Amino acid sequence: MGMDTDRARRELMRLALEHRAQLWGFLMGLTKDPQKAEDLFQNTYLILCEKWDQYRPGTNFMAWARQIARYEFLASVDPDRRPFLTAETEVLELALHAAEREEAPSVRRDALRRCLDQLPDARGRRVLELRYGQGLPGERVAREVDLSMNALYTLLSRVRRALQDCVERRLRTEEAGA
Amino acid sequence: MNDAMRDEIERYLAGGMTPEEARPFLESVRQDPQALVLLGRALEDQAYLYDALRVRPEAEPRPAHDTARILKTRRLMTGRRPPGGPAAGWIMGAVAAAAVLLLLYTSTTPSPRPPVRTPVARVVEVPAPAPAPTPSPVAPAPEPKRVRVDPLPTPPPPSPRVDVPVPAPPAPKQPEPVAPSPLIPPPLPREKPAPTVVMPPEPPKRIIARIDQAAAGTALLDASGPKEARAGLALVSGQGLETGAEGGTRVRFPDGTKIDLAPHTLLREIVDDPATGKNILVAWGTLTSEISKQPTGKPLLFTTPHAVARVLGTTLKLAVDEKSTRLDVREGKVQLRRTSDNKAVDVAAGSFAVAGEGADFVSRPSPIDEILLVPTQGEIGGGEWRLIADPAAAGGIAFEALRTSNRQPFKQSADSARVTWVFRADAGRDYTVWIRGCTTAKVDPIKHDAVAVEFPESKVTEQEGVNKGMAGGPDRALFNGYFMRATGYWWVGGDADANLDEQHPVVVRFNRPGLQSVRLYAMETPIRIDAIWISATQKTRPDAQGGPAVDRK
Numbered sequence: 116m117g118m119d120t121d122r123a124r125r126e127l128m129r130l131a132l133e134h135r136a137q138l139w140g141f142l143m144g145l146t147k148d149p150q151k152a153e154d155l156f157q158n159t160y161l162i163l164c165e166k167w168d169q170y171r172p173g174t175n176f177m178a179w180a181r182q183i184a185r186y187e188f189l190a191s192v193d194p195d196r197r198p199f200l201t202a203e204t205e206v207l208e209l210a211l212h213a214a215e216r217e218e219a220p221s222v223r224r225d226a227l228r229r230c231l232d233q234l235p236d237a238r239g240r241r242v243l244e245l246r247y248g249q250g251l252p253g254e255r256v257a258r259e260v261d262l263s264m265n266a267l268y269t270l271l272s273r274v275r276r277a278l279q280d281c282v283e284r285r286l287r288t289e290e291a292g293a
Numbered sequence: 294m295n296d297a298m299r300d301e302i303e304r305y306l307a308g309g310m311t312p313e314e315a316r317p318f319l320e321s322v323r324q325d326p327q328a329l330v331l332l333g334r335a336l337e338d339q340a341y342l343y344d345a346l347r348v349r350p351e352a353e354p355r356p357a358h359d360t361a362r363i364l365k366t367r368r369l370m371t372g373r374r375p376p377g378g379p380a381a382g383w384i385m386g387a388v389a390a391a392a393v394l395l396l397l398y399t400s401t402t403p404s405p406r407p408p409v410r411t412p413v414a415r416v417v418e419v420p421a422p423a424p425a426p427t428p429s430p431v432a433p434a435p436e437p438k439r440v441r442v443d444p445l446p447t448p449p450p451p452s453p454r455v456d457v458p459v460p461a462p463p464a465p466k467q468p469e470p471v472a473p474s475p476l477i478p479p480p481l482p483r484e485k486p487a488p489t490v491v492m493p494p495e496p497p498k499r500i501i502a503r504i505d506q507a508a509a510g511t512a513l514l515d516a517s518g519p520k521e522a523r524a525g526l527a528l529v530s531g532q533g534l535e536t537g538a539e540g541g542t543r544v545r546f547p548d549g550t551k552i553d554l555a556p557h558t559l560l561r562e563i564v565d566d567p568a569t570g571k572n573i574l575v576a577w578g579t580l581t582s583e584i585s586k587q588p589t590g591k592p593l594l595f596t597t598p599h600a601v602a603r604v605l606g607t608t609l610k611l612a613v614d615e616k617s618t619r620l621d622v623r624e625g626k627v628q629l630r631r632t633s634d635n636k637a638v639d640v641a642a643g644s645f646a647v648a649g650e651g652a653d654f655v656s657r658p659s660p661i662d663e664i665l666l667v668p669t670q671g672e673i674g675g676g677e678w679r680l681i682a683d684p685a686a687a688g689g690i691a692f693e694a695l696r697t698s699n700r701q702p703f704k705q706s707a708d709s710a711r712v713t714w715v716f717r718a719d720a721g722r723d724y725t726v727w728i729r730g731c732t733t734a735k736v737d738p739i740k741h742d743a744v745a746v747e748f749p750e751s752k753v754t755e756q757e758g759v760n761k762g763m764a765g766g767p768d769r770a771l772f773n774g775y776f777m778r779a780t781g782y783w784w785v786g787g788d789a790d791a792n793l794d795e796q797h798p799v800v801v802r803f804n805r806p807g808l809q810s811v812r813l814y815a816m817e818t819p820i821r822i823d824a825i826w827i828s829a830t831q832k833t834r835p836d837a838q839g840g841p842a843v844d845r846k
Contacts, residue, residue, distance in 0.1 A: 139343070140336035147308035149343055169510060174538040178557040179510075182535065186512070186519050196312075201514070201533075205561065205576050206319040206329075207336065209598075209615040212577075213326065214333025227341045246307065247339065248346035253307030264309055271303040272296065275335060 127167045130176040131160060136220050137177060137211050138184055144207045145188050145200070149250035155191065159184040177215075181208050222289075223282060230281035239274035242267065298328050302335055323598050324633065326616055326650050498529040501565035505545045510537020511554075514561075528563055535559045536578070546571070548585045550593065555579035572596055579612040584625075600648035603628040607642075617649020621659050643717070664724070664827040665841045666714040666811070668692050675710025677815050685781055686823035687729060687840075694815035701816060703745050703765040712813040714825065720806040724829055726799045728772045728813075729840065730822040731782045738776030739790070743816035745771055746825070748801045748809065756797035760788045763816075770799040775820060782823055783837040795834055801827065 131138075138159060143152035162183050163170075170179060185204045189197050216223070234240045238260060245256045257267040301318055304310055310318060322328040504513075504526045512519040513526065514533035522534060528544065534554065536542050542554040544563070550571070554560070558578025565571045570591030576598070586606035587593050595602040595611055597618040602611065607625025611618065620629050622640045630637040631648040638656050640646045645659045668680055668690045677698075683691045692712055699709065718724065726746065734741035745764040755761050755770045764771040774789030786798025803809050813822060826840050 136337045136340035136344075139340040140338070143339045143343070144306065144332075144336045147306070149347070152343075169537070171538050175557055179538055182512075182537065189519070201561065203315065203319055205559070206323050207332070209323065209577070210329045210333035211336055212333070213329040213615045214331075214337060220337075223337075224341045224344070227338060228345050231342070231345055243342055244346050247342040250347075253304075253309045256307070264304075265300075268300045268303040268307065268309065269296075271307065272299040275303065275338065276299065278338070279334065 123170070124167055127163065127170055127176075131163055131180070133220055134177050134180060136224065138180055141181060141207055141211055142184055142188060145204060147252070149247065151191075155184065155187050158187050162187070177211075181211070222286065226282045226285040226289075227278060229285065230278050233281070234274070234277065236274060236277065239270060239277070242270055243274060246271075298325070299331065302328070302332050305332075306335060306339065329615060499565075500527040501530050501571075502528040502544050502546045502563065504528065504534075505543040505551070506541055508536060508539035508541040508556075510539055511535065511542045512537075530564050530566065531562055533559070533561050533563065533574075546585075548587075550582065550584045552580055552582045555581075570594070575611060575613050575618075577613050577615070579610070581608075581610045583608045597648075598632070600632055601630045603630070617647050617652055619645060619647045621645040660722075660829075661717055661719050662829040663831075663841060664716050664718055666716060666825040666827070668823060670716075671712040671714050671813070673712055675708065677710035677818075678712050678813075681821070683821060683823070685731075686821070687782065688823065691730075691782075691821040691823040692813070693733075693819065693821045695819045697815035697818050699745070699814055699816055701743075701760075701763045701771075703763065703769070703771075703814065703816060705745075705747070705765065705814060709814060712822075713810055714813075715808060715810045716827075717807060718803050718809045718827065719829075720803045722829055723800045723802055724827045725786065725832055726770070726801055727784045727786050727826040727828065727831065727835060727840065728822060729782050729784050729824040729826070730772075730775050730820060731780070732775045732817075733819045733821060734776070741817045741819060742775035742777075743771060743773040744820060744822060745769055745814045745816050746799075747812040747814070748803070749812070750804055751809065752802045752804070754800045754802075756787050756793040756799070758788050758793045760790070770801075771816065772799070773816075781837065782821070784826070784835045784840060786834055798832070798834070 135156075139152060139156045142155045142159070143149060146152045146155065159180065163180060166183075170176065185208070188204065189200060192200060231240075231243075242256055242260055245251045245259055246253070251259070253264065253267060257264050260267070262270065298321075302322075305315060305318055322332055504511075504522055504524055507522045507524045507526070511522040512535045513522040513528075514535060515531065519535070522542065528534075534542065534544065536554045536556055536558045538556050540553075540555045544552045544554075546565070552560075552573065555578055558580055559576040560580075561574040561576045563571075563573055570587060571593040573594065574596045582595075582604075584593050584604050584607050587604065592603040592605050595604070597611070597613045598615075599613075599618040600620075602609070602618075602620050604627050605625070607627055608623040609625075609627055610621040610623070612621075613619075618629075620627060620640055622642055622644055624642050626642070627640050628637050629640055629646050629648060631654055636654055638646050638654060640656045643659055643661075644656045646654065646656045648654060667688050668686075669688070671692065673679070673692075677694045677696065678692050679694075681691055681693045682689060683693075694710075697710070699705070705711075728744065728746065730744070732738045732742040747764075747766070747769045749768060751768050753768050753770050755764070760771050760773060763773075771788055772785050773787075774785060774794075775783070777789050777792075786794035788794060811825065811827075813825070824840070826835075831840075
């Protein structure tokens with residue numbers, strides 16, 4: 116195996132790891148189920164590795180990876196549902212593209228973890244643990260914390276906003292301190 | 294961004310929307326750039342939350358095929374050695390933990406087996422040979438040796454069932470009547486067979502276009518999922534196309550309309566309805582298209598998330614991203630209608646318009662980046678140049694000068710023999726000038742390989758060197774050295790004898806916008822010229838066969 120091949124594989128692996136959150140989030144958005152998202156993510160990752168020689172360094176890695184993830188997702192659903200889901204994948208891809216930032220994903224991830232540790236809203240934290248930690252669907256989460264569905268969405272929205280504000284504040288502070 | 298939209302995003306992410314509710318919600322997000330960003334960040338943050346909060350009970354090992362997938366992934370990516378670096382930590386941790394758990398589990402728990410899940414890969418694992426004793430107090434767990442992983446073939450999508458009527462089988466011979474036995478209950482009367490329902494065959498699908506060229510990674514999309522797109526494949530109405538990392542995919546309709554797709558472009562649907570005409574749904578990406586004249590009342594439509602372009606026959610370029618759609622028209626006229634307010638603008642040849650966030654919705658002249666001048670567009674003056682057929686020339690045609698009265702330094706007069714081209718260009722921009730040609734001299738070609746060009750009333754910058762100024766004025770430049778590289782045609786950017794044009798090709802800047810002209814003079818003959826490329830983007834010498842495509846006449 117030549118140096119170029121090694122380098123190309125390493126580069127692909129680096130990109131796959133760097134963009135893991137976007138890919139996983141994309142699949143989670145489509146499936147709404149952490150376990151299914153994880154399974155599809157692993158399949159996608161495997162295909163990326165198998166097709167590493169088709170990737171051209173310098174081209175848009177995420178566009179390529181999302182394309183493979185999308186196909187994996189569409190292949191896993193009932194063919195009758197595909198036309199609607201195709202439009203849905205399109206909007207989610209646009210959203211992820213619109214949300215791309217300059218900072219490395221790991222910077223945001225670390226900031227979010229720290230903000231999560233400091234989250235003052237105990238009920239909000241509990242809801243996040245149930246939804247993401249245990250992978251419970253929305254209605255189960257609402258039942259566990261004794262909230263109506265609408266109240267749950269409002270609570271999640273408030274918690275996410277608090278986390279986002281905290282993350283942005285941290286990133287600004289770190290940027291100013293750098 | 295209002296709170297209601299934020300709540301709706303959470304409702305969507307939590308799976309609280311029915312498909313009927315999700316459809317208009319997603320459409321409203323698509324139209325709102327702020328909502329798009331918010332949804333994108335929420336999607337990404339979900340992954341971080343999952344990583345930070347997920348609970349994986351130790352009593353439940355990962356299914357075997359998951360472990361195999363991770364192991365396979367690692368092997369595919371890195372060969373035998375584990376990857377280094379902190380970035381790979383999560384994979385390594387997962388691999389090690391899963392392998393240990395798997396081994397512990399399989400060695401201590403013979404049954405029951407973990408629930409069987411639909412495998413995605415066939416895995417054959419062979420235990421590695423027992424490790425040699427080591428002085429280490431804790432021997433590492435042996436890693437299973439992978440010998441082969443064959444992906445199971447993906448089952449083909451179920452094909453639509455068509456019941457074909459078949460002749461009824463001959464009636465079975467009636468058994469002889471027997472006396473009913475008291476021990477055997479009499480047979481139940483047979484139910485009347487349900488009438489056979491024969492599904493009408495699907496009407497044959499009309500082929501609306503073909504894939505002329507298919508770049509690697511291009512997928513053909515329809516309800517049965519993506520397939521590899523190949524050149525020559527027929528497209529039926531309703532199918533889509535998506536390009537990968539490579540451009541070069543072209544669709545051609547029977548009326549001659551062509552659509553060229555850039556990398557990472559998604560045509561969600563290509564529809565050609567005999568009643569309404571063609572409609573191309575462009576989700577994102579860039580395409581260029583030459584559109585043949587469309588039937589009256591049936592314009593070709595390009596529908597994007599932001600606008601609809603109605604085309605009756607033209608050449609255009611369409612670029613779509615998450616925030617806007619830009620239409621550049623090269624020939625003809627196109628109406629662009631913005632979806633958000635239904636306002637329309639007519640975009641004429643040489644103009645562009647942008648529909649999207651923060652952009653004035655008006656038609657403006659397009660910047661002119663590339664100008665390609667070919668022999669068929671040039672006008673000969675004087676008796677030195679003539680048009681010849683030359684199969685080696687880019688378009689099969691070249692200008693040839695076999696003799697010249699010009700000498701260096703060049704002093705042109707009103708009757709100097711020349712070829713003149715007239716073209717449009719922008720003022721105040723630097724254009725690099727490339728001229729493609731060759732000498733046909735067999736003896737001493739270094740003395741038979743130069744031309745001069747003149748851009749009247751413009752500023753021309755030549756590279757430094759011994760031949761600078763030989764063309765005789767600030768609006769002229771010498772193009773020299775056509776014998777240097779090869780016997781055939783190649784691009785020269787000025788004085789190529791000392792490769793000076795590699796780093797500093799000739800640059801022209803026009804003083805006024807609009808119509809410009811360039812004149813070509815022979816300086817050393819015999820010489821042939823088949824193209825002049827005046828480019829705002831090409832700063833380095835193109836390959837001999839590179840540069841813009843020239844139609845062969």
